[in-house]
Amino acid sequence: MNFELTEEQQIAVDSWRGFLEREMRPITDQYLDDAIPKGVTHKLLKMGADYGMCCAGVSDADGGLGLDILTSGLISEELARVSPDLAGTGFVTEGVSLKLSQGGSPELKARYMPGLLSGDLIGSSAVSEPNAGSDVRAITTRAVRDGDNYRITGAKLWTSNVIVSDVLIVLTRSDENEFTVFLLDREEHGYEVRDIDKLGLKGWSMGEVILNDVVVPASNAVGGIGGGLxxxxxxxxxxxxxxxxxxxxxxxxxxxxxxxxxxxxxxxxxxxxxxxxxxxxxxxxxxxxxxxxxxxxxxxxxxxxxxxxxxxxxxxxxxxxxxxxxxxxxxxxxxxxxxxxxxxxxxxxxxxxxxxxxxxxxxxxxxxxxxxxxxxxxxx
Ligand SMILES: Cc1cc2nc3c(=O)[nH]c(=O)nc-3n(C[C@H](O)[C@H](O)[C@H](O)COP(=O)(O)OP(=O)(O)OC[C@H]3O[C@@H](n4cnc5c(N)ncnc54)[C@H](O)[C@@H]3O)c2cc1C
Known part of the structure; x- marks a missing residue:
């Protein structure tokens, strides 16, 4: 396997590194051990978008830069040297875009991808629960069909970005042995969150999510009903x-x-x-x-x-x-x-x-x- 960077990868890394030191570090250094506020997070994600933050690994057909994944990883590594908190926020947000790209309806993609790729929206992904971490299949958050909608009830824990996120994708149990991921919009569907203070990466928010009979259209399923796991x-x-x-x-x-x-x-x-x-x-x-x-x-x-x-x-x-x-x-x-x-x-x-x-x-x-x-x- 050849690990030598191509000329394009080297240029991408060098220009990103310079930009990080000049433009981003002065801001992220203000939050070395403190939560990066939502407004500042949006600003930083937008600043990084031209260099591939949150969008490098998403195909150009879906509005991303469509770069190879190694370049996307190099961008994340360089960012993490300056701010591991922001690198975490970025790769989780891009992960939400990638899931939408793989399994979202054209309507969901059209509505959320542009914002997630540009830094206007921050994404988060909730799988773990108080009694289900390593054992993903043990989740108990329920999604119950109600006409064209699902009603979601349960609690998620350790969800990265969730204090500042606008979009949450959540893994639910939609039947006894059936798992479905739904996209929730903070403004439209509401999700209650509680901040978790932790040992490190304090700028990268983490929280508990409480879902109390949240009603979401069936068309907000990502990966299809039953395709969540x-x-x-x-x-x-x-x-x-x-x-x-x-x-x-x-x-x-x-x-x-x-x-x-x-x-x-x-x-x-x-x-x-x-x-x-x-x-x-x-x-x-x-x-x-x-x-x-x-x-x-x-x-x-x-x-x-x-x-x-x-x-x-x-x-x-x-x-x-x-x-x-x-x-x-x-x-x-x-x-x-x-x-x-x-x-x-x-x-x-x-x-x-x-x-x-x-x-x-x-x-x-x-x-x-x-x-x-x-x-x-x-x-x-
Ligand atoms: C920084 C950070 C970010 C996170 N972000 C997210 C997020 O965005 N979304 C989300 O859903 N979750 C997130 N999590 C939660 C994470 O996915 C879980 O913490 C992880 O899956 C482990 O689950 P747990 O903490 O419940 O530990 P448990 O599953 O209870 O495990 C406790 C201990 O037992 C060990 N263990 C468990 N089962 C076995 C086994 N079969 N054999 C041997 N050892 C075992 C584990 O290795 C661990 O040492 C995050 C966690 C951290 C620390």
């Missing part, structure tokens, strides 16, 4: 690759910070970076980051082909998110006690990285998927 599972492989690009961004920032600190801090009469054991820490971080990057780029290239790749998606997700934790932890070690203070960014990288081994299949769930595919035996 297939659509949701299909989306997980993409999500595994993209949460891994967020891991790469955080890990890259942690390595940069550790190198800068190792050059300017002295002990025993010389820069700590001159001590061999600090060099070993830095080298181990670089080895982990490089290996993670190659696995993520492989995942993105496989995603581009459109075939299922459960093993490679799982390997990419487990390795990149666990590596980001190791790297952020070592970055703190390089900083000594200063590393655990708010004066340096590495404690934030550490908290941010810690969240990533949980969504889109925990490390353990991905291990089980890899194991099942290699052994042909189900250990769930």
């Amino acid at each position: 297939r659509l949701t599972m299909r989306g997980f492989e993409r999500a595994r690759c993209f949460i891994s690009t967020v891991a790469l961004g955080i890990a890259g920032a942690a390595l940069d910070d550790a190198i800068a600190y190792a050059k300017q801090r002295s002990s025993f009469g010389k820069a700590i970076g001159s001590h061999q054991l600090i060099q070993a820490l830095i080298a181990d971080m670089a080895i982990d980051l490089d290996a993670a990057r190659l696995l993520v780029y492989r995942g993105l290239k496989m995603l581009n082909k459109g075939e299922p790749f459960p093993v490679e998606a799982g390997i990419c997700k487990v390795f990149a998110t666990e590596a980001a934790n190791r790297i952020a932890s070592k970055a703190i070690q390089v900083h000594g006690a200063f590393g655990i203070t708010k004066e340096f960014p590495v404690e934030r990288h550490f908290r941010n990285a810690r969240l990533l081994t949980i969504p889109d299949g925990t490390t353990q769930i991905n291990q089980l998927i890899i194991g099942r595919n290699l052994l042909g035996l189900d250990a769930f």
Whole structure:
């Protein structure tokens, strides 16, 4: 597999990186550990749209830029170096567009895709519930047919973006063994949300969703009535690759910070970076980051082909998110006690990285998927 970037990919990354540093960082740096307000999120998404944020991986037939998925992943990785929160908001919003593109009616697409692609609308996707996380099939949110409508009742938990989102796609149980995804419009159908404070990625909102007899037309089903589980599972492989690009961004920032600190801090009469054991820490971080990057780029290239790749998606997700934790932890070690203070960014990288081994299949769930595919035996 060739991992060399094409000239177009290199140009896209270089111009995006420059734009991020010049235009976006001054804004996102104001919200390093605070929720990015809805108005500011819209502004940032709109600023990034020309470079492919939220729209790079959506086909041009559906109004996106139709770039290859590796380029879309590179855009997310670069953004995550500056703001993992915004990268998370962006890839979840683009995920909603992709689901609409795969399974939305022409009317739903015409109504929502332009806004989702331009940053005018923010998307969120609710699968997990208080008693159903890894075990997606255990969801109890009900959608009951009522003429041309469905009435949805239930509670969703840990929904990213939902505090600021305009559009929510929600996985429901529409019959005993039937699952359907519906699109809800915050203005039209209303959905009640409650903010969840968490360890890291505090700029990337997360919330609980309460659905109390919400009436939605049957035509708002995405992927057809009964097609919800297939659509949701299909989306997980993409999500595994993209949460891994967020891991790469955080890990890259942690390595940069550790190198800068190792050059300017002295002990025993010389820069700590001159001590061999600090060099070993830095080298181990670089080895982990490089290996993670190659696995993520492989995942993105496989995603581009459109075939299922459960093993490679799982390997990419487990390795990149666990590596980001190791790297952020070592970055703190390089900083000594200063590393655990708010004066340096590495404690934030550490908290941010810690969240990533949980969504889109925990490390353990991905291990089980890899194991099942290699052994042909189900250990769930
Ligand atoms: C940052 C972040 C963003 C998220 N965004 C969203 C979102 O946008 N939408 C959404 O729907 N959800 C979202 N989630 C929720 C996420 O999908 C769930 O947290 C995840 O699926 C795990 O479910 P759980 O937390 O209920 O843990 P559980 O499923 O209760 O698992 C608890 C522990 O048990 C382990 N475990 C479970 N089953 C097995 C098994 N069979 N064998 C071995 N170990 C097992 C797990 O690995 C874990 O360590 C997000 C979570 C995080 C942290």
